[in-house]
Amino acid sequence: xxxxxxxxxxxxxxxxxxxxxxxxxxxxxxxxxxxxxxxxxxxxxxxxxxxxxxxxxxxxxxxxxxxxxxxxxxxxxxxxxxxxxxxxxxxxxxxxxxxxxxxxxxxxxxxxxxxxxxxxxxxxxxxxxxxxxxxxxxxxxxxxxxxxxxxxxxxxxxxxxxxxxxxxxxxxxxxxxxxxxxxxxxxxxxxxxxxxxxxxxxx
Numbered sequence: 001x002x003x004x005x006x007x008x009x010x011x012x013x014x015x016x017x018x019x020x021x022x023x024x025x026x027x028x029x030x031x032x033x034x035x036x037x038x039x040x041x042x043x044x045x046x047x048x049x050x051x052x053x054x055x056x057x058x059x060x061x062x063x064x065x066x067x068x069x070x071x072x073x074x075x076x077x078x079x080x081x082x083x084x085x086x087x088x089x090x091x092x093x094x095x096x097x098x099x100x101x102x103x104x105x106x107x108x109x110x111x112x113x114x115x116x117x118x119x120x121x122x123x124x125x126x127x128x129x130x131x132x133x134x135x136x137x138x139x140x141x142x143x144x145x146x147x148x149x150x151x152x153x154x155x156x157x158x159x160x161x162x163x164x165x166x167x168x169x170x171x172x173x174x175x176x177x178x179x180x181x182x183x184x185x186x187x188x189x190x191x192x193x194x195x196x197x198x199x200x201x202x203x
Contacts, residue, residue, distance in 0.1 A: 010153030020142030030077030037070030087132025
């Protein structure tokens with residue numbers, strides 16, 4: 001994914017997480033979802049048209065998963081549409097994200113992004129449970145979204161643009177992964193019974 005695009009995915013996840021926690025309105029977040037969604041559709045189109053291999057096309061294709069999610073969320077929020085469609089779309093994307101993760105682990109040998117794709121798959125699955133199955137996990141999902149906005153997007157994008165991403169080894173990757181998973185477990189139990197004021201956002 002384009003590092004600039006990934007940076008702004010972090011921004012939209014940050015806003016959507018705050019929306020789920022009731023800190024900003026759905027319509028306010030919806031506008032920014034349209035901005036980032038448009039960027040994440042235009043970018044892969046350019047990358048595909050200028051690609052030199054099927055590997056480049058495959059890499060670019062994953063960006064559409066984000067772009068269409070944010071456009072869908074933006075339009076839904078601004079028109080006050082109920083979120084079941086976004087929820088079921090999130091289920092489909094979660095399955096695809098697992099496939100991208102498997103490709104990174106096995107074919108591309110990119111361990112770090114293999115883990116990141118797994119985290120994204122988990123987040124999309126939470127939105128499926130929240131929006132399509134109406135599970136009362138809005139607060140938990142909001143916190144997971146906030147955390148992933150930094151761990152899977154903002155920080156990797158910034159490190160990549162500064163040339164430091166390749167300096168992150170397997171040891172550091174495992175440590176961060178274990179800490180984040182433990183934090184998710186803790187947040188799940190801490191947020192039980194807490195109700196979110198907004199249930200219309202997604203990634």
